[in-house]
Structures are given as structure tokens and as C-alpha cells.
Amino acid sequence: MKKTKSKLFGFNDEDLSQQGPFKLAIIIPILLFFITGVPVWCDYTIGFSKASYVTFLEISQFPLYLLSISIPAVAIVAHIHRTIQTAKQIQLTIDKNLPDSFYTQLKAMVDLFKTLPSTKLTRVNNDGTLKNYTFEMQYTYKLFYSIYKESSAESGASFKVDTSFTGGFTSQFQEIEKRLNYVKFLANINHSSQTEAVLCEGMKGQLFVEIATRIQSIYLFIGYDTDGFFYENNSPSDLAMSFKSEDEFKVVLSSIVRIVDHLFGLLNIKDNAIELTLKNLLAYALHTDCFFPEKAFTISASKK
Numbered sequence: 001m002k003k004t005k006s007k008l009f010g011f012n013d014e015d016l017s018q019q020g021p022f023k024l025a026i027i028i029p030i031l032l033f034f035i036t037g038v039p040v041w042c043d044y045t046i047g048f049s050k051a052s053y054v055t056f057l058e059i060s061q062f063p064l065y066l067l068s069i070s071i072p073a074v075a076i077v078a079h080i081h082r083t084i085q086t087a088k089q090i091q092l093t094i095d096k097n098l099p100d101s102f103y104t105q106l107k108a109m110v111d112l113f114k115t116l117p118s119t120k121l122t123r124v125n126n127d128g129t130l131k132n133y134t135f136e137m138q139y140t141y142k143l144f145y146s147i148y149k150e151s152s153a154e155s156g157a158s159f160k161v162d163t164s165f166t167g168g169f170t171s172q173f174q175e176i177e178k179r180l181n182y183v184k185f186l187a188n189i190n191h192s193s194q195t196e197a198v199l200c201e202g203m204k205g206q207l208f209v210e211i212a213t214r215i216q217s218i219y220l221f222i223g224y225d226t227d228g229f230f231y232e233n234n235s236p237s238d239l240a241m242s243f244k245s246e247d248e249f250k251v252v253l254s255s256i257v258r259i260v261d262h263l264f265g266l267l268n269i270k271d272n273a274i275e276l277t278l279k280n281l282l283a284y285a286l287h288t289d290c291f292f293p294e295k296a297f298t299i300s301a302s303k304k
Helices: 022-040 050-059 059-066 070-111 140-147 163-187 194-222 248-266 270-287 294-298
Strands: 117-124 130-137
Touching: 022 059, 022 070, 050 059, 059 070, 070 140, 070 248, 117 248, 163 194, 163 248, 163 270, 194 248, 248 270
Parallel strands: none
Antiparallel strands: 117 130
């Protein structure tokens, strides 16, 4: 059975005159005054002379003492009530500041996310025409809620970065680096037969698709609009991994590396593992050596 706090003995933030303990602090001493005084006074008659007042004070010392208790009792009740009102005002201020702090954080971080670098890329189509692509930050609010999952208008601002957010980046880039290192290893193997060489080229082509898929997922995870670059004929049902060249692929890779490095700088995230991985990937992207077979840039994967 749920217990309820008695209004007679409990406090709230209403006026002092509405408090049960305040009323008790006045009524109880008055009742005790009469309860202890009436038996003494009944043997006397009412008078208004000096002698009557002296007699009254002499026979009413204890009742008057009990009556005087109401003064400190009311003072104590008033102090407690003032403390409760102050706490209530503080809580109201906190409640008001929670959404204010959240929306202030939201606006500040969204403005910062808009500073993430964009990339412009020009591709020569098969018919000789040029197609321009712009990779730029678009879904800033989505990025904010992915990073600061504990922030809300109800609970206020929280600058704790969600570990799954940084962990997702770390694992994705480490997987890209792992596959890229394997491609480099395969590129330096001297093949003993044509069959072995063909199998090796096929493996590198498959690894390229896996790497490109992860790069595309990172762009989407951050909230970048890639201007339909990853989609064949701008159809989301067909995810095209057909980069025109390894140089084009390096431009896209270096772009996402710089974006994530910039983002981690905005968030003041220090992670030696991801920093080293990003450094290694950027070194590959800026190097002139090519490791993927030409046919890798005609491979496309379908995303259902």
C-alpha cells in the first residue's frame, strides 16, 4: 500500500500560512496554555486591577511558558519552509536551464560540424562529358545525436562522446588499413603461374570492393551528402563501386581521412590507434604507387 505524506505534518512550497506545521506551531501552544491554565484559574475571578495582573502572572507561569513555545516553534517552521522554497526555486532554475544548455550545445556543435571540409571531384564519363561531384556535410543534427546520445532537452547538455561512435570509426578504418596492407602484400608477390596471377588479381579486386564499401558507409555515418557519387544512375538500389581510377579512389579516401581527423579535433578526441591508422591511410592516398588492378575499377556491387 502506497504511503502518503500527511498535509498536517508535511511541508510544500505554498504560502507559510498554508503549512500544517505552521498551524500546529500556533495551535498546540495555545491549547496547552488553556489546558494547564484552566484548572488553576477556576478558583479565581476575573479582575482588571494591578493586583489581579500580578496574581495572574504568578499562577500562570507554566501555562505562559508553554504558550511562549509558539514563538521559537513558528521561527523554526518558517526557516524550514524558507529552505524548501529556496530549494524549489533552485530546482525550477535548473529545470529551466536544462533545455537552455542543451539547445546552446546543439547550436554550437552544429555550427562547428558545418566547418567539416568538403571535397569537389570531377569525373570524365564514358561519353567524354564531365560530371562534377561535391562531398559536403549535410546532416549535422544527425551527427550531433549520434555523438552526444546522453544530451537531451529533458536532461540537459552532456559533452560525453558516445563510445560506440568513436569505436565505429576506429574499427572501420582499421579494417580498411588491414585490407589495404594485404593488397600491398599481394602486389609484391612474384607469381609462378598465370593462374596464380589471375587469382591474386581477383582477390585484390574483391578487397577493393570491401574497402570502397566501408568508405561509403563512413561518409553516410557521418552525415555527408556525396552528390550521388556512390550510386549508379543516382539509384540508391545500386551501389556502384566503379571508381574510374585508383587516383580517384585516393582522392575520396584522403577526403574522408581528413574529415574524420578534423571531426576528432573538434571533439577533442585523442586516440593514438586511430591517429596512426589515419596517418597510414593518408600516406597511401598521397603516394603515387598503385596497387589495385585496372579491372578493379569496373567492379560494381549491388546493395539490396
